[in-house]
Amino acid sequence: MLKVEDLNVYYGNIHALKGVSLEINEGEIVTLIGANGAGKSTLLKTISGLLKPKQGKIIFEGKSITAKAAQTIVKQGISHVPEGRRVFANMTVEENLQLGAYLRKDKKGIKQDMEMVYDLFPRLLERLKQQAGTLSGGEQQMLAMGRALMAKPRLLLLDEPSMGLAPLLVKTIFRIIEEINVTGTTVLLVEQNANLALSIADRAYVVETGRIVLSGNAEELTSSEKVKMAYLGGN
Amino acid sequence: MEIIQQLVNGISLGSIYALIALGYTMVYGIVKLINFAHGDVFMVGSFVGFYSITFLHLSFFPALILSMVACALFGVLIERIAYKPLRNATRIAALITAIGVSLLIENGMIFFRGAQLEAYPNDILPTNKINLLGVTVESKSLLILGVSVALMIILQFVVHKTKIGKAMRAVSHDAEAAKLMGINVNNTISATFAIGSSLAGAAGVIFGTYYYKIEPLMGVIPGLKAFVAAVLGGIGIIPGAMVGGLLLGVIESLVSAAGGSLWRDGVAFIVLILILIFMPQGIFGKNKREKV
Numbered sequence: 001m002l003k004v005e006d007l008n009v010y011y012g013n014i015h016a017l018k019g020v021s022l023e024i025n026e027g028e029i030v031t032l033i034g035a036n037g038a039g040k041s042t043l044l045k046t047i048s049g050l051l052k053p054k055q056g057k058i059i060f061e062g063k064s065i066t067a068k069a070a071q072t073i074v075k076q077g078i079s080h081v082p083e084g085r086r087v088f089a090n091m092t093v094e095e096n097l098q099l100g101a102y103l104r105k106d107k108k109g110i111k112q113d114m115e116m117v118y119d120l121f122p123r124l125l126e127r128l129k130q131q132a133g134t135l136s137g138g139e140q141q142m143l144a145m146g147r148a149l150m151a152k153p154r155l156l157l158l159d160e161p162s163m164g165l166a167p168l169l170v171k172t173i174f175r176i177i178e179e180i181n182v183t184g185t186t187v188l189l190v191e192q193n194a195n196l197a198l199s200i201a202d203r204a205y206v207v208e209t210g211r212i213v214l215s216g217n218a219e220e221l222t223s224s225e226k227v228k229m230a231y232l233g234g235n
Numbered sequence: 236m237e238i239i240q241q242l243v244n245g246i247s248l249g250s251i252y253a254l255i256a257l258g259y260t261m262v263y264g265i266v267k268l269i270n271f272a273h274g275d276v277f278m279v280g281s282f283v284g285f286y287s288i289t290f291l292h293l294s295f296f297p298a299l300i301l302s303m304v305a306c307a308l309f310g311v312l313i314e315r316i317a318y319k320p321l322r323n324a325t326r327i328a329a330l331i332t333a334i335g336v337s338l339l340i341e342n343g344m345i346f347f348r349g350a351q352l353e354a355y356p357n358d359i360l361p362t363n364k365i366n367l368l369g370v371t372v373e374s375k376s377l378l379i380l381g382v383s384v385a386l387m388i389i390l391q392f393v394v395h396k397t398k399i400g401k402a403m404r405a406v407s408h409d410a411e412a413a414k415l416m417g418i419n420v421n422n423t424i425s426a427t428f429a430i431g432s433s434l435a436g437a438a439g440v441i442f443g444t445y446y447y448k449i450e451p452l453m454g455v456i457p458g459l460k461a462f463v464a465a466v467l468g469g470i471g472i473i474p475g476a477m478v479g480g481l482l483l484g485v486i487e488s489l490v491s492a493a494g495g496s497l498w499r500d501g502v503a504f505i506v507l508i509l510i511l512i513f514m515p516q517g518i519f520g521k522n523k524r525e526k527v
């Protein structure tokens with residue numbers, strides 16, 4: 001479904017991604033784990049068109065989306081829930097969700113998807129007219145995810161959805177990610193909480209300083225000594 | 236009753252400041268730029284209105300609309316040519332460019348038509364005296380006030396209820412997140428310039444209809460005062476610009492009524508200094524420090 005080949009991305013002269021290649025098949029949950037600063041967010045931003053690569057290719061469903069504008073990529077079916085949620089704090093929950101459907105014209109479909117989002121996140125329905133900036137961190141994460149789903153993506157990019165949330169909420173969010181996946185959305189999940197990410201993922205890639213250093217089935221990686229040492233808290 | 240008369244004058248003047256201030260505040264909200272050429276767009280709008288009325292023999296409303304359309308295009312042109320290439324440049328570079336654009340428009344106007352005054356005809360709108368609860372007001376003032384208020388209501392509708400308005404608010408809050416929604420940030424910024432400039436154009440026609448005399452440097456002082464009004468209300472905040480404009484107009488009129496006519500132009504700058512000292516975030520501004 002998505003194929004990334006030899007991607008090189010720079011910030012000025014900082015070489016943030018150094019020849020990253022990976023592949024995601026339809027229906028999977030693939031997770032990207034790695035320390036802070038490894039380049040995970042940079043990779044997601046490059047896939048969604050916020051950053052332009054200096055070199056390399058990104059192919060989505062057989063078509064090149066390399067260096068395309070973000071709006072084109074959303075239209076093709078990739079939505080990105082950015083790190084730190086980035087909800088529109090000055091707008092209501094409802095307006096945030098409407099903006100998620102910005103490029104869609106099918107009024108009926110939009111309405112149905114709103115209902116779908118309310119089913120997934122009943123909290124949002126209770127807070128429709130509330131300013132997004134007044135929501136709790138967990139609710140903002142739900143809103144950011146709901147907003148991304150409103151674009152009806154086939155591939156969902158999630159950047160650290162568990163960041164700063166209480167353990168119970170993290171569990172809820174991860175259960176919902178699985179639910180979203182089961183209903184037909186492919187997921188690329190970036191997480192620092194590697195344990196949790198590996199527990200729901202089919203496959204995983206490990207990123208270190210801009211390179212993929214390890215990849216494989218989630219179970220394989222969970223039991224790999226190297227991953228245990230570096231990301232799963234020792235033994 | 237004299238005081239009420241002055242209040243009416245102040246509100247009329249203030250609604251002109253408010254219309255101009257809206258453009259400052261909207262543009263600032265979305266690209267964090269003080270568009271110092273905005274007062275000159277107001278001047279151009281005033282001239283477009285003048286020529287529409289005198290050469291094209293249009294009446295008030297068609298002239299108003301023509302001027303708004305012309306200024307919308309002019310605003311987009313300024314943005315695309317002068318500001319867009321500087322989107323990622325330092326703020327000071329953009330600010331200096333804005334001052335340069337302002338000087339270019341003023342002197343360009345003088346180059347093409349000379350610096351002489353022009354006067355709007357005085358029969359564009361009916362000037363009956365109307366007696367309202369013992370106060371005489373000109374029907375013209377009421378009509379002008381009505382037009383300004385109507386434009387502000389339309390603006391509120393556009394910003395809050397339409398797709399482009401929502402896109403504008405999203406971009407001004409977080410342009411990168413807006414891109415992830417599929418919003419075309421460049422077009423949204425252009426639309427903001429178009430709307431803000433069209434309001435300045437409307438203000439220009441209203442100004443000419445109300446005060447008659449226009450000239451190529453007429454945008455300088457109202458532009459600065461509208462800027463003060465925008466800061467007073469809280470820069471970047473739309474209702475703030477409306478309230479700030481009206482408040483400044485009323486303060487000015489009351490000061491001149493109290494015998495300080497000579498102080499009239501100074502008042503705005505005293506207000507500016509006072510806000511910057513005591514309430515830098517403005518009336519509607521949230522009390523947060525700006526990221527630098």
Ligand SMILES: Nc1ncnc2c1ncn2[C@@H]1O[C@H](COP(=O)(O)OP(=O)(O)O)[C@@H](O)[C@H]1O
Binds near residue numbers: 016034039041
């Ligand atoms: N806007 C930026 N400007 C310069 N360097 C950046 C920027 N964003 C990220 N970086 C650098 O790129 C590298 C990768 O960052 P990032 O992709 O955010 O890592 P991760 O998401 O894995 O924590 C880091 O070294 C970081 O300092």
Ligand SMILES: [Mg+2]
Binds near residue numbers: 041
């Ligand atoms: Mg990150």
